[in-house]
Amino acid sequence: MAKTIVVTSGKGGVGKTTSTAAIGAGLAKRGHKTVVIDFDVGLRNLDLIMGCERRVVFDLINVIQGDAKLKQALVKDRRLDTLSVLPTSQTRDKDALTLEGVEKVLGELKEEFDYIICDSPAGIERGAHLAMYFADEAVVVTNPEVSSVRDSDRVLGLLNSKTRRAEKGDGEGVKAHLLLTRYDTDRVTRGEMMPIEDVLEILAIPLLGIIPESPTVLRASNVGMPVTMDEASNAGKAYEDAVSRLIGEQLEMRIQPEERPGFLRRFLGRRA
């Protein structure tokens, strides 16, 4: 049975698109047929982070409006044959998304894929609402700082009330996981950043993973490679652990250290 998972946060810029790409590639690497969908209409970026921007022909909006078939809009990843990207429109606005349209597209995708990962836009407006509405599970991306935690709490409220699973009211709500990103151990030690326990205590949902603040994330985005495709990246390893937990494996929680610049430079030098 296919699973639809929304990657959401309320607050902007916390790492939703990075996480969507990393989790999508991580699932695909394990052999699960996976599609990542960009719901950020008008600000399309997932294709760039996935490195397929040059091959985008049609998009989600074209499919919803009947101008293209779903199969034509899916862009197959060239590195992992189990991975596809459904880009969004760069030129339309969020009103082009309709509840019925999204439902139909997701229904068709369910026949072909094991995992459907929806990259939500920031905010709690239409785009974010439609990205979460049909979800079975949610990855709530949170940075250890006050406004991000507050927004995550707001989003958890919406997941519990404004989704199809919540509206059905049979107790089978959307299963929410906390993904703590841009975590900086040094700053937590210095008392500048909230420790994990505090965030967990406030949000009270199970922890999927802790992604360290890492320069490899920027490098991966530069070249269009999901960070889980980079074996040497600590953020990549942390996302791999999160993916394992997402598919139900029991794994001890560990915090990957931030990468030392010296190591990074050596690695880059070797690549070059």
Added chain:
Amino acid sequence: MFGFFRQQPRRTNSAQAAKERLQILLAHDRSDRARSDLLPLLQRDILEVVRRHMQVDSNAVEIKLERGDDMSSLEINIEVPDAQPRQAG
């Protein structure tokens, strides 16, 4: 002169890759072609012409695009049913 401010003028670093990818992408984003619904319209027209001569299913059309720095390629594959003699009528 600007080279002085550059930390490492290495040609193969990832920031250079980012710039090259963006230059290609933005050139296309900014062009009028990207703004119009060129591809859906093109697909519709091509199908219409082909259908004048043979039966094709709209599911059987595959369009591939590859954007390059000075040239892009557009590939349109139409799966056509095996040749059947036309019914006299």
